[in-house]
Amino acid sequence: QRDESDSDDGAHQGTPVAGKLNYASSVDTTGGSSSSCAVEDPKSTDDSEDLYDASSPDEMALVAGARELGFEFWGRPSAHNIVMKFTNDWARNLIGHDGGVSDDTDFINYEVLEVLEFDNVRKRMSVMVRSPTTGKVMLLVKGADSTMLEVATPETDSNGLTTYLLGLATQGLRTLVLGVRDLSGFPLDSWRERYGKARAAGDTDALSELISEAEMGITIVGATGIEDKLQDHVPETISEIRAAGVSMWILTGDKVETAINIGRSSNLISPNGENFVIQDPDMNEKDILEKLQDISDRGAEPRTVSLTILGDCLATILKSDDLREQFFSVGLTKCGTVIACRVSPAQKADVVAWAQKYHSSGTMLAIGDGANDVGMIVTADVGVGVAGREGAQA
Numbered sequence: 001q002r003d004e005s006d007s008d009d010g011a012h013q014g015t016p017v018a019g020k021l022n023y024a025s026s027v028d029t030t031g032g033s034s035s036s037c038a039v040e041d042p043k044s045t046d047d048s049e050d051l052y053d054a055s056s057p058d059e060m061a062l063v064a065g066a067r068e069l070g071f072e073f074w075g076r077p078s079a080h081n082i083v084m085k086f087t088n089d090w091a092r093n094l095i096g097h098d099g100g101v102s103d104d105t106d107f108i109n110y111e112v113l114e115v116l117e118f119d120n121v122r123k124r125m126s127v128m129v130r131s132p133t134t135g136k137v138m139l140l141v142k143g144a145d146s147t148m149l150e151v152a153t154p155e156t157d158s159n160g161l162t163t164y165l166l167g168l169a170t171q172g173l174r175t176l177v178l179g180v181r182d183l184s185g186f187p188l189d190s191w192r193e194r195y196g197k198a199r200a201a202g203d204t205d206a207l208s209e210l211i212s213e214a215e216m217g218i219t220i221v222g223a224t225g226i227e228d229k230l231q232d233h234v235p236e237t238i239s240e241i242r243a244a245g246v247s248m249w250i251l252t253g254d255k256v257e258t259a260i261n262i263g264r265s266s267n268l269i270s271p272n273g274e275n276f277v278i279q280d281p282d283m284n285e286k287d288i289l290e291k292l293q294d295i296s297d298r299g300a301e302p303r304t305v306s307l308t309i310l311g312d313c314l315a316t317i318l319k320s321d322d323l324r325e326q327f328f329s330v331g332l333t334k335c336g337t338v339i340a341c342r343v344s345p346a347q348k349a350d351v352v353a354w355a356q357k358y359h360s361s362g363t364m365l366a367i368g369d370g371a372n373d374v375g376m377i378v379t380a381d382v383g384v385g386v387a388g389r390e391g392a393q394a
Contacts, residue, residue, distance in 0.1 A: 074107065178223065247331075256277065289322075
């Protein structure tokens with residue numbers, strides 16, 4: 001479907017402004033296929049070139065990037081097929097396609113064997129595809145850097161990848177890591193039989209084990225950085241809201257560096273204030289308590305103070321009665337903004353619920369645009385679900 005709109009309903013526009021694949025190695029496949037399952041077939045008009053409509057800017061960037069390299073997503077004739085078109089010799093040679101340059105032979109139909117959907121525990125999505133030219137079955141994977149490195153091959157340059165991703169994140173870009181596994185030698189038929197039975201039985205534990213079995217030994221082939229441009233007047237609007245005495249909490253799955261950069265550009269983090277960061281996942285309760293006490297003792301004007309916290313540290317806080325009470329006391333009375341990064345949907349809902357408990361005289365408003373935000377939205381006193389370019393799950 002062609003989207004004629006120039007803007008979103010959400011806080012960010014969904015246009016992929018930046019997509020970088022600099023950190024990549026040569027591989028006998030193309031990552032575009034793994035994202036195309038959530039991309040509409042291209043449509044065209046007489047006065048413009050074909051455009052795609054995707055459920056997220058990440059997927060749009062992957063498909064658009066593949067197109068620039070000569071691998072054009074052509075359509076999904078069924079749930080079990082992806083049709084790609086080669087538009088240059090480099091793409092044909094890379095994939096081992098020697099069908100010539102005619103229109104009929106420039107198309108290739110990949111068979112989609114399985115789609116291992118994204119979940120908030122493993123933070124990955126995978127697609128098993130079979131090439132019609134070689135018969136080779138590949139597992140194409142995309143996901144968060146932390147969980148992708150967990151299943152990467154020992155040869156992966158983890159330090160190099162982490163450094164590269166940090167550079168993207170500090171620019172405010174949302175990062176995604178791409179990987180592939182050649183399933184030659186993998187007991188595919190047996191695995192698919194067991195997977196089908198577990199799925200039919202609704203056995204979530206067995207499904208998790210089988211997915212982990214498949215998503216092991218991944219070769220990292222690339223990393224992307226996507227910019228979600230702020231809509232017009234977002235910084236000014238946030239400044240006015242904060243001036244009215246409203247405390248703003250951002251609960252996001254983004255990396256700490258990405259969230260801080262966006263916080264500064266949107267005026268969530270005061271340019272003249274101080275942003276305290278709690279992000280060491282190894283911090284114990286005593287260390288976190290000391291950090292919170294330090295914020296409390298500063299006595300600065302709350303509107304100039306912000307706190308950024310990692311989801312792992314937040315999990316430690318929510319388990320302790322004393323620590324939890326101190327955290328919400330500091331967050332609700334000493335800070336104008338709290339940014340919680342790498343948080344799960346359950347943590348989002350928990351934060352809203354505990355904030356209501358510790359600040360019962362206030363009114364909690366939760367705004368979100370995705371399925372991950374539903375728990376938070378229904379928990380708040382006032383919940384707002386935004387329908388934007390990334391879907392209307394909320």
